[in-house]
Amino acid sequence: MPVNLSAPDPARLLPVPGVRIGVAEAGVRKANRKDLTVFLLDEGASVGGVFTRNRFCAAPVQICRDRLAGGDAIRAMVINTGNANAGTGEDGLARAQQVCSALAGLLKLNPSQILPFSTGVIMEPLPVERIEAGLPAALADAAPDHWARAAEGIMTTDTVAKAFSAKATVGGAEVTITGISKGAGMIRPNMATMLGFLATDACVDPALMKQLAQELADGSFNRVTIDGDTSTNDSFIVIATNKAGNAPVTSLSADDGRALKAAMLDVARQLAQAIVRDGEGATKFITVQVDGGRTAEECRQVAYAIAHSPLVKTAFFASDPNLGRILAAVGYAGIDDLDQTTINLYLDDVHVAVNGGRNPAYREEDGQRVMKQAEILVRVDLGRGTASDTVWTCDLSHDYVSINADYRS
Amino acid sequence: MPVNLSAPDPARLLPVPGVRIGVAEAGVRKANRKDLTVFLLDEGASVGGVFTRNRFCAAPVQICRDRLAGGDAIRAMVINTGNANAGTGEDGLARAQQVCSALAGLLKLNPSQILPFSTGVIMEPLPVERIEAGLPAALADAAPDHWARAAEGIMTTDTVAKAFSAKATVGGAEVTITGISKGAGMIRPNMATMLGFLATDACVDPALMKQLAQELADGSFNRVTIDGDTSTNDSFIVIATNKAGNAPVTSLSADDGRALKAAMLDVARQLAQAIVRDGEGATKFITVQVDGGRTAEECRQVAYAIAHSPLVKTAFFASDPNLGRILAAVGYAGIDDLDQTTINLYLDDVHVAVNGGRNPAYREEDGQRVMKQAEILVRVDLGRGTASDTVWTCDLSHDYVSINADYRS
Incomplete structure (x- = not known):
């Protein structure tokens, strides 16, 4: 579907x-x-x-x-x-x-x-x-x-x-x-x-x-x-x-x-x-927007790290606000001098992480509400510049494996 | 298991x-x-x-x-x-x-x-x-x-x-x-x-x-x-x-x-x-060996492109010798001057691709036989040098999605 x-x-x-x-x-x-x-x-x-x-x-x-x-x-x-x-x-x-x-x-x-x-x-x-x-x-x-x-x-x-x-x-x-x-x-x-x-x-x-x-x-x-x-x-x-x-x-x-x-x-x-x-097995459409980078290229690099992470994608499939996975993907995106203490993370209007740590005001049910939507905005602010970039992706579901494991037969 | x-x-x-x-x-x-x-x-x-x-x-x-x-x-x-x-x-x-x-x-x-x-x-x-x-x-x-x-x-x-x-x-x-x-x-x-x-x-x-x-x-x-x-x-x-x-x-x-x-x-x-x-959902242990590179680093880069490809990994899970997926991963590994006409691909002892094209002697049932094994060697010869490198990985199965979608609950 x-x-x-x-x-x-x-x-x-x-x-x-x-x-x-x-x-x-x-x-x-x-x-x-x-x-x-x-x-x-x-x-x-x-x-x-x-x-x-x-x-x-x-x-x-x-x-x-x-x-x-x-x-x-x-x-x-x-x-x-x-x-x-x-x-x-x-x-x-x-x-x-x-x-x-x-x-x-x-x-x-x-x-x-x-x-x-x-x-x-x-x-x-x-x-x-x-x-x-x-x-x-x-x-x-x-x-x-x-x-x-x-x-x-x-x-x-x-x-x-x-x-x-x-x-x-x-x-x-x-x-x-x-x-x-x-x-x-x-x-x-x-x-x-x-x-x-x-x-x-x-x-x-x-x-x-x-x-x-x-x-x-x-x-x-x-x-x-x-x-x-x-x-x-x-x-x-x-x-x-x-x-x-x-x-x-x-x-x-x-x-x-x-x-x-x-x-x-x-x-x-x-x-x-x-x-x-129409992605294979997709159940959700996810916009990954990265702001506050020094260049659009580094924003894109971070956005792709998030969008490619199988762990992030399965969490979206499960509507599980397991949001540390997103921070982990930001961390391994390849920006060598990234400072985790300037990073903020939002799911739609929900402010999840502040300066690299969990937002004290964040409540699991707010994250859960957004994760259940069919269209989700993930926004990361790197806090190190004024550049932005956006990529679009979908979640990783059982059907992805079924379609790709079984296709030729 | x-x-x-x-x-x-x-x-x-x-x-x-x-x-x-x-x-x-x-x-x-x-x-x-x-x-x-x-x-x-x-x-x-x-x-x-x-x-x-x-x-x-x-x-x-x-x-x-x-x-x-x-x-x-x-x-x-x-x-x-x-x-x-x-x-x-x-x-x-x-x-x-x-x-x-x-x-x-x-x-x-x-x-x-x-x-x-x-x-x-x-x-x-x-x-x-x-x-x-x-x-x-x-x-x-x-x-x-x-x-x-x-x-x-x-x-x-x-x-x-x-x-x-x-x-x-x-x-x-x-x-x-x-x-x-x-x-x-x-x-x-x-x-x-x-x-x-x-x-x-x-x-x-x-x-x-x-x-x-x-x-x-x-x-x-x-x-x-x-x-x-x-x-x-x-x-x-x-x-x-x-x-x-x-x-x-x-x-x-x-x-x-x-x-x-x-x-x-x-x-x-x-x-x-x-x-x-013991990888999540793993059913097969895969050794990816890349020979014939100019440097060990470029061999490793190609090996990781293969080992990370969700399409390659689901094909292994399905025991489907859909081996074009491996060649495609070699192609996007990031070696800019890679010449596809020097590339050879082997599955254990089976010679699958010769000089970038299907080996005329390759028979699907030979590929199938190797793909069904619990331990598989994928070997790519880049044909452009004498360096080699190896990485180890597993397949991507339904259980991977289940484990990661359901873990916190």
Whole structure:
């Protein structure tokens, strides 16, 4: 059961002019499953991407990186589930290339204009022939209002599809933003991927797209964690179709750039948080906010230590205000000159620890009340500066073990 | 059920001349429980220690560090379970001092000659009066052959006591080595502590004790992990009573120093591995060996990434040879210039991955066979150097979640 998350209403997802999406059943791993999705981009779109830092990155990730660096105009994307094409060596690269070539042939494009994505089991050969055979059906299905279908088409062990839309005014023009994601990522490296695709019809200088994708990822997908595992296939792609008629955005610090980024970040964050809400076995959505650090980086480091601690996460699952576990995680986060006597800890509005010790006014029942909520704010004040940062995570339950112990069978 | 580990036979634990141990029931947290242990050291003993790097270290850890640095002759140690005296601020320091003062009064020693240790729940005040009241009974119990009682006396959620002995020849003299540990550490930071105490009657230059403790810890307790959490109270103490009649060891690289260290390391490693074997919910004991690195440090980094991955650990629990998860952990271990095409992976004698891809000769049933064993060797060859390192860990089971979700209730 995802935490406060339900499937998107297809009628409320806004088409993005210049993007068409088709979905098909290719039988990559199992029959009768939407497992092949194709994005078609009109000529003139700008595309940027951010990918896993895992050195064991999958074949499609290597190809995407090269193509986005190469600068050819990207006109299509092809996404399969059921197989991650990771840990597959040279043969994996050849198979991913073959899929791109097949799609390029059908679309009369150069293979370098196509980005491939795969998600599923690691270390098994990609069944190229089934994907090739499914491409015509996916193309025949292509339509601008298929975002909800695409959100379903990229699901693996997700229990609910993830898609959000927004409108914003950028440089005087109204623009549309729609995105989809699948959870995976640090959650389901077995299925091997966090995928996110975010499109807008705003006009954006192609030279700005990489920076835009990076800054959006830093504020969204790079702020969520389930179990600390980093997948081999994580990919986040940002598309601007340049159809909205605004003067092209050339800087993210100018007014129009800031307005666009803020609106896109809002959608990206919903997509990223949806992955946590649908985290394997998750029963609670936890925001970890660390204030009073010298740098945002050290705040993030502390927030991740808390968010990754199996002991903290099981305590949340049990609604047990065993809050010394949070202080212990702060202590081992790796800040060498941390002084425990300046640290304060809050659970929502409850002040738990004062200057590194238990708050004399803290009552167990107050902690218990907050721990029972489905959404919890953990706030740590390090008391050594003015920087802050936030990450989002979920609890660690029996179902996490069941799902990951039993998945392949 | 610990993995291949049973309680020590008291008759096989060798007394160490110069060490007496007494245990009592002080009712620190629960009644009818051996929860207070006192070590008495004859005059002339050398003592060294290594402590948690957690910045949120407990009050007794702060006091131990100061006293060992201060150089006064250590003559006694006092250990309570049931309360960690961590996250307790200035008041916690005062309470730990009070325990030492009470014991010093009974023994006619200076409080600076006493090392305190606490393990149990975090952020609750240490019940000093109960500990003080229990001290006379602990002292009355003191005897050289009480190592097995001590191993029981320091247990918290351990399911089995941990104690080992050995004999060795050092500088022509026969020496005895006996040690105890409790699991805890990264396993049970809730109970808040890994504790290890290792004593020998060998003669060792006091100036060498800190280095000896550090090197022994690096080869044993610093090589085990259950869940990656680092406790606030971890402590490892090494004692040399200087009774064996050998010429004092003054260097760990001389023959006598090497012989002594090797024998002590053997016992320390058994104590550390016993903690993993008794790890919360553990059903398997896993050795992660990484070869072919440029430095031992990068090998250790990769080994820990594998040993900490919840996905790898749940796969071991399920006996599921989902081995891409291990490659993914290698990939995110943080070696920036890692080349996946030089990596080989073995499970015991089964060659799973060749040059970053699946070994064509690998058969699932071979992987399955090894995964079902109670003891498993995971070996990764990075193919970029000649360094190696090893860590020990266990799997992640349903019982881990149950124990940590339910512990306080």
